[in-house]
Amino acid sequence: MDATPRDTLHTLPTPCALLDEARLQRNIGAMQRRLDALGVRLRPHVKTTKCVPVAQAQQRAGSRGITVSTLKEAEQFFAAGERDILYAVGIAPGKLAAVQALREQGCMLTVVLDSPAAAEALAAHTRATGHAFDVMIEVDTDGHRAGVAPEGELLLATAHALHAGGQRLRGVMTHAGASYGCHTPEALQAMAEQERSRCVRAAERLRAAGLPCPEVSVGSTPTALSARHLEGVTEVRAGVYAFHDLVMHGVGVCALDDIAMSVLCEVIGHQRDKGWVLVDAGWMAMSRDRGTQGHAIDWGYGAVCDAAGRVIDGLAMAQANQEHGILERRDGTVDPTLPERLPVGTRLRILPNHACATAAQFGHYEVLREDGSLTRWARFNGW
Amino acid sequence: MDATPRDTLHTLPTPCALLDEARLQRNIGAMQRRLDALGVRLRPHVKTTKCVPVAQAQQRAGSRGITVSTLKEAEQFFAAGERDILYAVGIAPGKLAAVQALREQGCMLTVVLDSPAAAEALAAHTRATGHAFDVMIEVDTDGHRAGVAPEGELLLATAHALHAGGQRLRGVMTHAGASYGCHTPEALQAMAEQERSRCVRAAERLRAAGLPCPEVSVGSTPTALSARHLEGVTEVRAGVYAFHDLVMHGVGVCALDDIAMSVLCEVIGHQRDKGWVLVDAGWMAMSRDRGTQGHAIDWGYGAVCDAAGRVIDGLAMAQANQEHGILERRDGTVDPTLPERLPVGTRLRILPNHACATAAQFGHYEVLREDGSLTRWARFNGW
Numbered sequence: 128m129d130a131t132p133r134d135t136l137h138t139l140p141t142p143c144a145l146l147d148e149a150r151l152q153r154n155i156g157a158m159q160r161r162l163d164a165l166g167v168r169l170r171p172h173v174k175t176t177k178c179v180p181v182a183q184a185q186q187r188a189g190s191r192g193i194t195v196s197t198l199k200e201a202e203q204f205f206a207a208g209e210r211d212i213l214y215a216v217g218i219a220p221g222k223l224a225a226v227q228a229l230r231e232q233g234c235m236l237t238v239v240l241d242s243p244a245a246a247e248a249l250a251a252h253t254r255a256t257g258h259a260f261d262v263m264i265e266v267d268t269d270g271h272r273a274g275v276a277p278e279g280e281l282l283l284a285t286a287h288a289l290h291a292g293g294q295r296l297r298g299v300m301t302h303a304g305a306s307y308g309c310h311t312p313e314a315l316q317a318m319a320e321q322e323r324s325r326c327v328r329a330a331e332r333l334r335a336a337g338l339p340c341p342e343v344s345v346g347s348t349p350t351a352l353s354a355r356h357l358e359g360v361t362e363v364r365a366g367v368y369a370f371h372d373l374v375m376h377g378v379g380v381c382a383l384d385d386i387a388m389s390v391l392c393e394v395i396g397h398q399r400d401k402g403w404v405l406v407d408a409g410w411m412a413m414s415r416d417r418g419t420q421g422h423a424i425d426w427g428y429g430a431v432c433d434a435a436g437r438v439i440d441g442l443a444m445a446q447a448n449q450e451h452g453i454l455e456r457r458d459g460t461v462d463p464t465l466p467e468r469l470p471v472g473t474r475l476r477i478l479p480n481h482a483c484a485t486a487a488q489f490g491h492y493e494v495l496r497e498d499g500s501l502t503r504w505a506r507f508n509g510w
Numbered sequence: 511m512d513a514t515p516r517d518t519l520h521t522l523p524t525p526c527a528l529l530d531e532a533r534l535q536r537n538i539g540a541m542q543r544r545l546d547a548l549g550v551r552l553r554p555h556v557k558t559t560k561c562v563p564v565a566q567a568q569q570r571a572g573s574r575g576i577t578v579s580t581l582k583e584a585e586q587f588f589a590a591g592e593r594d595i596l597y598a599v600g601i602a603p604g605k606l607a608a609v610q611a612l613r614e615q616g617c618m619l620t621v622v623l624d625s626p627a628a629a630e631a632l633a634a635h636t637r638a639t640g641h642a643f644d645v646m647i648e649v650d651t652d653g654h655r656a657g658v659a660p661e662g663e664l665l666l667a668t669a670h671a672l673h674a675g676g677q678r679l680r681g682v683m684t685h686a687g688a689s690y691g692c693h694t695p696e697a698l699q700a701m702a703e704q705e706r707s708r709c710v711r712a713a714e715r716l717r718a719a720g721l722p723c724p725e726v727s728v729g730s731t732p733t734a735l736s737a738r739h740l741e742g743v744t745e746v747r748a749g750v751y752a753f754h755d756l757v758m759h760g761v762g763v764c765a766l767d768d769i770a771m772s773v774l775c776e777v778i779g780h781q782r783d784k785g786w787v788l789v790d791a792g793w794m795a796m797s798r799d800r801g802t803q804g805h806a807i808d809w810g811y812g813a814v815c816d817a818a819g820r821v822i823d824g825l826a827m828a829q830a831n832q833e834h835g836i837l838e839r840r841d842g843t844v845d846p847t848l849p850e851r852l853p854v855g856t857r858l859r860i861l862p863n864h865a866c867a868t869a870a871q872f873g874h875y876e877v878l879r880e881d882g883s884l885t886r887w888a889r890f891n892g893w
Contacts, residue, residue, distance in 0.1 A: 137604075141605075196832055242779055245778070272788070273779050395600035415799040415867055449866055450599045451600075451656060474604075481798075483832055488891075488892075510525060
């Protein structure tokens with residue numbers, strides 16, 4: 128079902144991804160001001176939003192270049208005019224021909240890897256085609272995912288393999304994903320400093336070995352919003368800050384009313400004895416992400432707001448089927464007034480646990496402009 | 511990145527949704543034969559596959575009509591020639607105009623509801639437009655979701671409100687979603703009988719009250735594959751059986767090698783000390799569904815197979831980031847031979863927890879035909 132120019136919050140087809148532009152602009156401005164004050168470049172990660180108008184708003188605020196998580200993002204944003212792109216997932220050898228094709232069209236696409244084996248795959252490609260790559264080495268600063276240790280042999284072995292293979296070594300990068308598990312300002316500051324200092328240490332070791340390392344790239348939304356200084360860092364990557372979500376609220380880096388994207392839905396029924404309100408947005412709309420499961424407040428599949436965006440205290444989407452959401456009081460009590468307060472046909476907004484996952488369930492955003500009018504911004508999915 | 515006609519399993523862009531046509535056809539045939547033997551019509555739920563060639567294969571095997579979970583599915587399948595469609599999610603009043611539009615184009619679209627309030631919304635629409643609807647009443651047979659109790663006042667109150675509003679009462683329908691929580695043949699048979707007997711009871715009460723109730727529609731894949739008889743039932747709805755998945759395996763209604771859809775991915779790195787293999791399919795490809803979390807075997811985000819589809823015993827996608835999957839041994843031991851056995855560039859297939867959720871992360875299926883060739887079938891997402 129498509130929206131029409133005459134649509135309002137009460138007639139938009141449901142479920143849909145509703146984007147509050149005032150909150151979006153506020154989030155974009157706050158992050159940019161923070162990194163300006165810390166004296167580092169912001170290279171936003173577009174994996175959350177996958178939306179050209181959002182990236183353009185980030186650029187107008189002062190960001191430079193973008194970070195992507197898929198080659199599809201690189202292709203789409205390059206087609207929209209962005210040339211400076213970091214593909215921040217370890218490069219699969221099967222993707223090198225597509226990376227080369229983009230680079231030959233003029234895209235300054237940098238790839239990432241973390242092993243001599245991957246460096247050798249690039250070298251083999253370079254020997255066969257004559258095409259060399261811009262490469263950053265991923266550093267593991269929190270034991271969370273990929274990357275070489277900042278100390279140890281693998282960092283230098285990888286760098287030497289890249290150098291010997293004819294690649295252009297652009298620097299080191301890291302992502303402290305473990306910051307999502309922090310819940311106090313002190314823990315976040317400590318994680319931000321760990322991310323910074325270990326990545327800078329890796330850069331110093333490369334330089335001491337006579338290898339080039341112009342860039343030191345770090346980042347996640349929690350650490351970017353918590354770092355006290357970023358000495359030695361040249362750029363920060365962050366993405367979810369543009370929308371924020373209940374996980375960022377649980378981590379402590381945003382307020383509930385900073386969350387810019389919600390799922391607009393409609394009440395379809397009740398189970399009065401159980402205190403349930405059923406809506407036409409289930410896990411297909413919210414995603415299966417249960418990111419607040421281990422938090423002080425477990426929001427189930429989302430926090431419930433009225434159509435105007437005001438939180439309805441105590442209510443959460445406690446359960447979800449594919450196209451059914453079940454709203455209940457978080458404290459488990461049965462509120463017998465819910466069917467009268469939220470009758471069939473009522474419109475509600477559900478704030479998501481994880482904006483990256485929820486946004487990916489939709490092909491576009493219905494954008495609520497600051498003047499109250501609605502417009503539509505496309506996003507894309509897939510690889 | 512798009513596939514080309516020359517692609518093989520070793521060159522297809524990754525991650526992608528790989529569909530094994532031989533397994534698909536086997537699953538479709540097995541369900542159809544079972545329901546033929548039980549003497550009921552199969553109205554497949556297309557919410558899992560959202561793919562016209564799959565629905566056509568189901569129809570060739572003997573299915574009649576389809577079940578949908580969104581109006582987008584109704585619109586897409588009607589455009590592809592299907593006219594007999596049950597929209598099996600309680601109808602939101604905001605969707606009535608779109609339902610009417612489809613019906614006026616010749617789509618025999620039946621809607622579902624479970625309250626006098628929803629029936630009154632239909633009556634108001636009928637008074638305003640003159641258009642009446644075909645309606646089934648949803649019955650709650652397992653306390654799982656929506657629906658009126660088979661006993662009690664609400665069933666008859668809803669039916670009378672529909673009748674008074676001028677709607678055409680097509681019958682009763684139910685879905686025993688609680689069957690997903692069963693893990694023995696005895697529990698599944700009992701749940702199938704509960705679903706059948708309670709829905710038939712609701713139909714009998716309507717008929718005893720002089721109300722029409724030609725159809726009694728039940729179903730889920732586990733109950734459809736477990737029912738010993740279906741007396742009084744006119745049709746069964748099931749969907750995930752076409753693909754099957756690790757949840758269905760855990761419930762006990764399919765073997766691992768019945769699972770027809772997997773995610774093809776490529777190894778991008780290792781964390782040798784931890785026994786991790788990193789691949790280019792994370793939760794964006796697998797979905798965040800953790801449906802086997804409470805099962806005897808928790809597969810994390812998926813079971814790992816080699817490129818030919820043979821299960822690699824003991825390995826699972828234990829963790830996932832957006833575009834990174836982390837494969838580990840399920841028993842938590844570190845296998846030091848993994849980097850040599852599964853080097854960077856190795857292709858693997860990951861079997862999903864929940865086919866409905868994983869398939870929805872993709873815009874098409876790469877179909878491995880029985881002769882070993884590859885083709886592509888489109889699917890759609892969204893609302």
